[in-house]
Amino acid sequence: MASKIQMPAPLCLIENRDRKLVVHQEALQVLSGIHQPVVVVAIVGLYRTGKSYLMNKLAGKNSGFPLGSTVQANTKGIWMWCVPYPDRPDQTLVLLDTEGLGDVEKGDTQNDSWIFALAVLLSSTLVYNSMSTIDQHAMDQLHYVTELTERIKSKSSPEKNLEALEDSAEYVRFFPVFIWAVRDFTLQLELNGQPCTQDEYLENALKLKKGNSHEVQLFNLPRECIRLFFPTRKCFIFDRPTNRKNLRRLEEMEERELEPDFVEQASQFCRHVYKTSKPKTIPGGHVITGRLLANLVETYVDTIRSGGVPCMENAVLALAQIENSAAVLEATGRYVELMDQTLKLPTETLQELLDIHAKCEDEALKVFMARAFKDDKQQFQAELTRALVQKKEAYCRRNEVESSKRCKALLMRLSKELEDRINQVFYSRPGGYQDYLNDLRMVEVRYTQESGKGVMAEAELEQFFKDKEAVGRAILQSDEALTQKEKEAEEARVRAEAAERESELQKQHQAMLEQKMEDQRRSHEANIQHLMQKLEEDRKKQLEEQDKMVEAKLREQKTMLEAGFQKHANQLNDQINQLRKESEDLRKPSWLSSLLDAASVVLSLVIPGLAGKAVAVVSQFFKRL
Incomplete structure (x- = not known):
């Protein structure tokens, strides 16, 4: 089970090898084995700033992630540690420790930008680790945030070319919560001579300057990016853990050897991350499992290696193709598993089989709906429906075959004496025809009394009588006790009975x-x-996503207005109005009914006998609801 994952030490997930990013398959296999939702916490920051220590603490360990995120001097990249989530047995915590940014020995900042972008793309909580204080120098070092729109695309083909900050709403849909961790903080935590909170300290550092000069624009840009891309923000400050001499052996030191204030600050940080971090989601609110996260990692790194820019919309579509195909296979497998467990062939009636099929189909649809997402044209649901129709027909054929076998064996056993008498010419005598009829009817009576024959009971009995027509006619014609008129009357009666049996059949x-x-x-x-329930769930997730974005934008707009930045407030107002319009459209009943009408047509095409009747079926369905 994913909740019992045992990963004693971190693994390299993405290696920065010779300025190229390489995914490690061993780490991917670990992720692929996690079928639970994953909460992904990534940490980024300058090299040698104690990032790994915080990640080890989140893992509940003193060591694990090596200091500096390196095992060897040439092993760089993103390291992963999957651990059970504290107090959340249905989720897994995935910790991502990145190589230090700004290492002068690398001589190339391109990969730093990609590492930062990947940390943003993969995480649900992003921790930025810096030293001493949040000042202009710290902001300058965070230039990676201003490059995010060059490293990440929200859509494959935007309807119009918007400036990065104007289009920030699209990024907020999938960007993580942002935590700024300030290490070795030595200043007094106060503003204008008054004590302040850590969050107030961060917000004050993110204030914009008024003016249009180049210097002001450079000052404002990283702050604007943080404010708009990461509307949910938190700040933690940390004292120095120990004296400089002991920093090298930080992993080996017990908590009692560290500065008490630092130990408490680290505990507060961990408690906050545990309490507030959410499972990783993609636009639309679909929750990511370890398996899906592994696919995202491969998709993003492959795009970067090919010289492209990771695009969330394309990644989601690619993910949906993979996951929806797997959902069809899983649901079909579940259907077969349940049918084989429940169905005992042959069934007495067809309805008995269909009732069992209905229950198993319902379970299969639940499995599919739980895993599938963004199946906007119901392509994969139709594929599942087609597969289940074929499986059902196969079970029906097997049911008929098993019933036929049982009926034929039963008739052979019950008619053995009759067959022996026919072979012994027992009935070729005066009055023999009546004896033949009596024996034939006795076979029919005994056959009718037997249970467990299945759906082919009448058809096999009818075939049995047909097979005996020639024999019966010969015995009738040879019976000298009957007149010609009686024989003709008997032949007429036999034909009438055969016609009646055929009619009943x-x-x-x-x-x-x-x-x-x-x-x-x-x-x-x-x-x-099931689709309606799925769409309602999706609509609810989208509305929650929209409401959170509107709330965040309103907070930011209020701050901008209070600070006198009318232009920024107006830009935010346009985004807020657009988000509200999208929410209004989602809430309209016509949104659901139009999707269901279109889906009904698609699904009816794969169900025999329903093509062309979809609208009427849906109409009746809604009336009953």
């Missing part, structure tokens, strides 16, 4: 066809019902 066949048609209508409604 046709009625039974028609009834079975109607049962199948009714099951197809039921199946279509079940698909629509």
